[in-house]
Amino acid sequence: MSSFSxxxxxxxxxxxxxxxYGILLIVAGYFLLPLLVMVFxxxxxxxxxxxxxxxxxxxxxxxxxxxxxxSSACTGVECSGLSGYFWNSVWLVTPTVSISTFLGALxxxxxxxxxxxxxxxxxxxxxxxxxxxxxxxxxxxxRTLGFLGLAGTTTGLIMVHIIYGxxxxxxxxxxxxxxxxxxLVRAAxxxxxxxxxxxxxxxxxxxxxxxxxxxIWQFTQIWNDxxxxxxxxxxxxxxxxxxxxxLVNTSTGVKEYNVDxxxxxxxxxxxLFVYVVAGKYFVRGLTxxxxxx
Amino acid sequence: xxKNRNLIEALLxxxxxxxxxxxxxxxxxxxxxxxxxxxxxxxxxxxxFIGFDNWVELFQDPIVWKxxxxxxxxxxxxxxxxxxxxxxxxxxxxxxxxxxxxxxxxYFLPMMIASxxxxxxxxxxxxxxxxxxxxxxxxxxxxxxxxxxxxDPKLALGAIxxxxxxxxxxxxxxxxxxxxxxxxxxxxxxxxxDGASKIQTFFKITLPLLKSxxxxxxxxAITGSxxxxxxxxxxxxGGPNHASELLATYMYRQAFTSFRMGYGSTIAVFMLMIxxxxxxxxxxxxxxxxxxxx
Numbered sequence: 001m002s003s004f005s006x007x008x009x010x011x012x013x014x015x016x017x018x019x020x021y022g023i024l025l026i027v028a029g030y031f032l033l034p035l036l037v038m039v040f041x042x043x044x045x046x047x048x049x050x051x052x053x054x055x056x057x058x059x060x061x062x063x064x065x066x067x068x069x070x071s072s073a074c075t076g077v078e079c080s081g082l083s084g085y086f087w088n089s090v091w092l093v094t095p096t097v098s099i100s101t102f103l104g105a106l107x108x109x110x111x112x113x114x115x116x117x118x119x120x121x122x123x124x125x126x127x128x129x130x131x132x133x134x135x136x137x138x139x140x141x142x143r144t145l146g147f148l149g150l151a152g153t154t155t156g157l158i159m160v161h162i163i164y165g166x167x168x169x170x171x172x173x174x175x176x177x178x179x180x181x182x183x184l185v186r187a188a189x190x191x192x193x194x195x196x197x198x199x200x201x202x203x204x205x206x207x208x209x210x211x212x213x214x215x216i217w218q219f220t221q222i223w224n225d226x227x228x229x230x231x232x233x234x235x236x237x238x239x240x241x242x243x244x245x246x247l248v249n250t251s252t253g254v255k256e257y258n259v260d261x262x263x264x265x266x267x268x269x270x271x272l273f274v275y276v277v278a279g280k281y282f283v284r285g286l287t288x289x290x291x292x293x
Numbered sequence: 294x295x296k297n298r299n300l301i302e303a304l305l306x307x308x309x310x311x312x313x314x315x316x317x318x319x320x321x322x323x324x325x326x327x328x329x330x331x332x333x334x335x336x337x338x339x340x341x342f343i344g345f346d347n348w349v350e351l352f353q354d355p356i357v358w359k360x361x362x363x364x365x366x367x368x369x370x371x372x373x374x375x376x377x378x379x380x381x382x383x384x385x386x387x388x389x390x391x392x393x394x395x396x397x398x399x400y401f402l403p404m405m406i407a408s409x410x411x412x413x414x415x416x417x418x419x420x421x422x423x424x425x426x427x428x429x430x431x432x433x434x435x436x437x438x439x440x441x442x443x444x445d446p447k448l449a450l451g452a453i454x455x456x457x458x459x460x461x462x463x464x465x466x467x468x469x470x471x472x473x474x475x476x477x478x479x480x481x482x483x484x485x486x487d488g489a490s491k492i493q494t495f496f497k498i499t500l501p502l503l504k505s506x507x508x509x510x511x512x513x514a515i516t517g518s519x520x521x522x523x524x525x526x527x528x529x530x531g532g533p534n535h536a537s538e539l540l541a542t543y544m545y546r547q548a549f550t551s552f553r554m555g556y557g558s559t560i561a562v563f564m565l566m567i568x569x570x571x572x573x574x575x576x577x578x579x580x581x582x583x584x585x586x587x
Contacts, residue, residue: 027378131512133516139561140321223407226522226526227545264413
């Protein structure tokens, strides 16, 4: 495994261990204190926030800020909390993640196992899609959506996310399928299996690790997206990140830090949940296919 | 025959995807360039042709160069802080130390959180009056260093870079820990038997084996830094006085706040040109690794 650890008996020194744990501790502080502040602040009353310090442990825990963030905080002129936008994001993420993952698998399959003329050119162009600054597609896309009558709708935003997620999902699956022996496909062909049969019965069952990577990647990318959301959606159809930004920028009277932090947690919970449930498989899947070197 | 029939089937399936892709990915590039030749407010028709005026303005716009400089600073900060730190943490969480699994789980958290939420958390950390950072500085007797972090043009970009590192280092950590698990233990064991120290083993064996991973993370860091947008947009909006302005935030405000869509397109195409040249330079000598899976 690692070459830089004190894990083997012949090399462990007390100083080395103290040093390593010291670094781990400092880094843990850097990564965790802000998160701790977020959680603590969200369960304090405004009275306690005003009088105490940010890192102090809450003396009494209240979820008032949470319920306000969920159902009655103002996001612009509308004052009905984040709940509606939360479900917008759920309806946005569900089709985009599944469709872009499925199409990515299909593309990867065709690109590796049905090598056609120009496959490499196609793949190189896909790679561009991973690195392109999205700013360049914003205005042409906005116009296209306008022509299609999809400007400011969830359907339009779904379309945008599927198209621009395709580059990454295809990359994941292509690199995973490259290491699956072609003989497997050839043998199935000899047995008379067709294009889709081979895909369903042979490729997909082997793809679980990379499907997990693709789903987690797409889920976090799309759930957390702000740029496409703020440009391509409007009013009622906005995703949660855009609503969250509106919530912070709507200042009516005193700034309610506890409501802001509760809102941030609500927006972050789904991706954290996905990670806690499937994070292990994400790292494992990355090892299996996406990161080669 | 069977093979041909299947190939046709395969092509039939990928062609629509290819067409959609070309239509929405490749086409916008010339379209954006076309827009850059117009003075266009986004509402009326694209008709006010002004030739290369937008481009002349771009090259003379001090804010464009200020933003570009900030993008470059962000790139260097990513390469010099995030990647080494990510590699170090990757090594640590790949080791068999006790409690490492917990750290692995915790360090991973920031990369799962939306930039907008991260911006809110860190605005609270940097708050001049009762923010976490100033509270810590005061409590350890460093009052003179307690500042209005995001309000000071000299500090805003640096403060934000601290947040960007917080957000993305975990990502590099995960990539490196995945790559490290692909290095056979026997190699490291053999080095140890030959009397190599840990430091030597790292620099002579582990690091060369990670070369392609390092290259990939560099491409990701550079292209990511070039198009970086949401965190800064929410935290400072590019301020104060463009101190933390990036090309992406400037483009957004030109196009969607000032409704100068033509000029916004010009900035966007400029960003694309930079991204292409850098990616090309790195990829020219290398067609392997993560990108090609070979």
